[in-house]
Amino acid sequence: LASGIYSFACSLWNHHTDTFLQQICAGDEAAATNSLERTLLSLKVLRKLTVHGFVEPHWNVEVMGFLNAVFERLKQFLECSRSVRAENVCRDRLEKTIILFTKVLLDFLDQHPFSFTPLIQRSLEFAVTYVFTEAGEGIVFERFIVQCMNLIKMIVKNYAYKPSKNIGDSSPETLEAHKIKTAFFTYSTLMEICRRLVTCYFLLTKEELIMWEEDPEGFTVEETGGDSWKYSLRPCTEVLFIDIFHEYNQTLTPVLLEMVHSLQGSTNVEDTNAILIKDAVYNAVGLAAYELFDSVDFDQWFRNQLLAELQVSDDRYKPIRRRVIWLIGQWISVKFKSDLRPMLYEAIRNLLQDQDLVVSINNNVLDDFEFRTDQFLPYLECMFTLLFQLLQEVTQCDTKMHVLHVLSCVIERVNVQVRPHVECLIQYLPLLWKQSEEHNMLRCAILTTLIHLVQGLGADSKNLYPFLLPVIQLSTDVSQPPHVYLLEDGLELWLVTLENSPCLTPELLRIFQNMSALLELSSENLQNCFKIINAYIFLSSSGFLQMYATDLCQSFCELLKDITTEGQVQVLKVESN
Structure with a gap:
């Protein structure tokens, strides 16, 4: 069915896209808005057809032609966005269309990793160019950067592209994808990505620093867990850094260590940019703690520098105080001598009295x-x-x-x-x-x-x-x-x-009334329910059974009909008590 309408859907999308680009260049906003809406709708249809309409889409010339066209259209729309101001009625729809283009690529990669192999090189070139070079300046926006980083991350981390330890056990498709990936991620490319992630994307932004001052609690609890990397820039950059560093740690470890060595000693509190750079580099060292285990003498670093930085009380140094205690929290379960802990506890005690709430809250060690x-x-x-x-x-x-x-x-x-x-x-x-x-x-x-x-x-x-x-x-x-x-x-x-x-009090006996309904659930909590029943029996079997023996027998009879053999054994163990 998909192959029967795919050609028509492509031509419709191309027509509306060309019409929009012509109208926006001519300054006809009303007509352009209408055409952009149709472009968006036709692209939504193509996204579903491309991702879910074919078992082996790489054999379909039209599908691969459309996917390659996505890159060209993305460039056109990004260039177009230069001239479409924020107040323009098209702006919101234009950004949505750009994001939808990236979703086509991400979904196709997720559902058809081997069919995506011919697109790996182009995808990486496109994403890295716009996110990690000057080419993206002035045209990229946050949601687009997140999508590009997710595209890089999914290619780097994709298990379909990772050969087995025994190369002979790997499929030709896996080896081909791995070869393309390896050819792209040269030393210079990896070094530039690492440097830009740390010194550009890891830096605390002006908006974040304002939030720190105006809403310190809100600043400390900004979402970074779960799937937040899919939608939010800071967790996205950190997850990408972790994945790339893990994959290419032998190449990137010297790059990161060089950054650390350039930051020896305390930083001038007058130099805000230097403080933010140090915060970013320390963040990277914390995220890469497990990879750096053999390369960093953390105990010596703590004694010679980090401890002293925790003691700098100047208000302008608070980003470093906050970051250092977080950094120690990342390393303490990786590599931290036991005899250093009293010094650390002394420092934590002082930080808990810090005038800055963000610094006080960030004690995880x-x-x-x-x-x-x-x-x-x-x-x-x-x-x-x-x-x-x-x-x-x-x-x-x-x-x-x-x-x-x-x-x-x-x-x-x-x-x-x-x-x-x-x-x-x-x-x-x-x-x-x-x-x-x-x-x-x-x-x-x-x-x-x-x-x-x-x-x-x-x-x-x-x-x-x-x-x-x-x-x-x-x-x-x-x-x-x-x-x-x-x-x-x-x-x-x-x-x-x-x-x-x-001892068993009347109040403890009373709350056992909840147990019958809990046993009816037959859920994963059944084991704890049995332990609770046993605990009541051990505390006072006579008083407890006098009140609840009948209810328990009824519950167990019902349970024995529905649960596994293992569950039946647990019931019998309770009864034997």
Whole structure:
């Protein structure tokens, strides 16, 4: 079906495209807008036909002809955009059309990587030229840059283009694609891409610096995780850098190290550009931490330079203070000697008192695999107090979640040693829970904190029951909408509460009313449900079974009909208790 209408769709698209370009050059905005709308619609049809209409599209001359024409049309539209001002009615539609051209290429690469092989060279030349050379100056816009970077990333990282370790096991198509890729990414090309990514795209922008001053919390929680690299410039540039550095680390490691060596010593606080360059280079070293493991003596760098930079208190140096503590957070689980940690904790304590909220918030280094409690204990009281003050000071949910995460890490690591310091947090959490009624992700963070608190307090956690048990009740009640977000953490909190309870109270018995509905779900949480039931039996089998034996038997009978053999064994284990 697609092949039957493809030729007509192509001619229609070409006609409307040519008409638009003629009309916009003639200054006929009204007619050009109409033609551009038709160009956009016909291009949408062609996108679907090209990507989904053919099993082996590279054998179709018209399909490959259209895809090659996309590059020419993109150049024409980008040049056209020079003369179409922001206030022009065509501008928005023009940018949408340019983005749609790039989507055609990205979708085709995603769905037909081997059919895309003849386009690899041209795609890389096009994207690199517009994003990493002067050719793009004055005509490229943010969304287009993101699309071009994603095109480069998808080619670099595409598994279809990576030969097996044993070359003989690779298909001829893979070897051909790899050959084209290797020929394009020469030393000079890679060096230029790396330098431009770091010294142009990694630089904090004027808008970001204004946001830092006017909305520090908003600045710290700008989206960088998940799929944000597909749509946002900063995460996109960072992900592209990581992928290219990983793929070509032997070539790029000396390039990055040269940048680092050029920045020895503290930077003049008067030189804003030098500070921003250093921030960008440190960002690159943090992103490439695992690749640089054998090339950077991070311990020596920390002692000789980074620690001193954390102690520069000038307000203009705050981008470096923020970046250095982030950088240490990236390296601490990669390469950081244990005996340096007390010096680091001293620095963190000072940063938590920093006048700048962004610097205070960016302390991630306590979530450390090699954390040693004995090294941290001298700083525990002060750190806990400062983190709690920061938790109260910040107002946005995302920021509170971040600070709670750090507090949770501290509580988890020091365990029972936290007991003398948690009273203020215990008093505050009920208020925060109430305030977060509309913010389920913040409530998840509160649940995680409570889990670690209960484990740290042990039997003393019974003093938390007036707050704790209603929280468990709500989180595990499948009739309440929030359970979709809270159930998993709520069940874990329920279990650790029972494991740390000295006895079975009437209130603990009462919340078991939620269990029948949970067992009916037969979900991935069934294992935790069985553990909770066992915990009740161990605490007080007679009192518990007197109330719930009948309900449990009914639930188990229903369960045995539907679950796997492994699940049936778990039910029988509970019954045997």
